[in-house]
Amino acid sequence: MNSPTAHALKVLPLLAIAYAQPGGAATNNMAGNWDSVTLSGSLGDLSPTLRDFRWQIMNQGRWRDDSSQGFRFSENLLFAQVGYSLNEHASVWLGYVHDWLHPLDKLAYQENRPYEDFLYNTAFGDWKFTSRSRLEQRIRQDTGNTGVRARQMLQLSHPLRFIHDDLSAYVGDEVLGYLNTNTFGPTGFSENRALAGLAFQFTQQLGVDLGYLGQYVVNKPGTDLFTHNVQLNLRYQF
Numbered sequence: 001m002n003s004p005t006a007h008a009l010k011v012l013p014l015l016a017i018a019y020a021q022p023g024g025a026a027t028n029n030m031a032g033n034w035d036s037v038t039l040s041g042s043l044g045d046l047s048p049t050l051r052d053f054r055w056q057i058m059n060q061g062r063w064r065d066d067s068s069q070g071f072r073f074s075e076n077l078l079f080a081q082v083g084y085s086l087n088e089h090a091s092v093w094l095g096y097v098h099d100w101l102h103p104l105d106k107l108a109y110q111e112n113r114p115y116e117d118f119l120y121n122t123a124f125g126d127w128k129f130t131s132r133s134r135l136e137q138r139i140r141q142d143t144g145n146t147g148v149r150a151r152q153m154l155q156l157s158h159p160l161r162f163i164h165d166d167l168s169a170y171v172g173d174e175v176l177g178y179l180n181t182n183t184f185g186p187t188g189f190s191e192n193r194a195l196a197g198l199a200f201q202f203t204q205q206l207g208v209d210l211g212y213l214g215q216y217v218v219n220k221p222g223t224d225l226f227t228h229n230v231q232l233n234l235r236y237q238f
Contacts, residue, residue: 027216028223031071033230034213036060041238043082052085064227066104076100083119093117097136112139130155130172138184147182149190151175157199166201170211186220197231209233 038058044051062075081095097113115136122129134151155172159165176191178184185191197211210232217225 026223027226029226029228031065031229032063032074032215032227033071033232034060034062035231036233038233038235039238040235045238054083054085054091056081056083062229064104072102072104074102074104081115081117083117089120089122091119093119110141112141113137114139126159128157130157132174138182140183143183145183146180147184148179149184150177150179153193155195160198164200168199169197170199170209171196186218190218192216195231205237207235207237209235 036058038056040054040056042051043053043055056079058077058079060077060079061073062077063071064074065071066074076099078098079095081093083091083093085091093116095115095117097111097115099111099113100108101111102108113136115134118133120131130153132151132153134153136149136151138147138149139145151174153172153174155170157168157170160167160169172195174193174195175189176193177189178187181187193216194214195211197209199207199209201207210230213229213231215225215227215229217227219225
């Protein structure tokens with residue numbers, strides 16, 4: 001095994017505890033899983049003049065082990081976005097999420113979430129680097145309350161050719177924070193998501209990602225939440 005790959009694999013188990021609460025603060029730990037299907041393609045298939053525009057649709061279901069009866073369905077998110085490539089590395093995106101939420105022992109509600117992304121991809125040898133900067137607006141349908149949230153995600157991936165030519169490992173982190181006073185979370189840092197896993201490309205179009213996502217959420221007032229999720233994503237590129 002080459003040295004960069006060995007170092008990447010050593011990092012993966014550490015992500016589960018990388019963002020444990022400081023100072024022994026009270027935190028509610030639970031298991032969960034996020035399952036999604038992602039479809040993407042180029043608008044250039046419609047017209048050559050649209051070759052720099054891309055689209056993506058994703059549906060994601062989330063489950064939590066926060067009930068005395070075990071795992072339960074807690075959330076469903078439907079994403080749709082359109083992007084424009086500025087050059088071979090950078091692109092800008094406009095998107096929308098409709099979110100159906102089912103809190104434990106509370107009334108279900110829905111959210112509208114328009115968002116804006118700046119995406120940057122590059123490579124350093126076999127290492128692939130991705131940076132995503134997002135500004136989103138969480139709008140609760142029943143109250144109209146709006147939370148403006150900034151998100152920054154960084155991710156590295158590396159092929160595992162010593163196992164299979166189409167297998168790779170990824171590791172990343174995303175920091176989230178609110179820019180205004182709202183009912184969703186505290187102003188400033190509100191959440192961290194650490195992730196790691198494996199990606200396999202079955203064909204040029206079809207691939208799958210399987211990994212871990214540790215979601216640490218700050219609740220003020222209240223007990224912070226740390227959800228340890230199995231994450232599965234099936235993706236198809238047209």
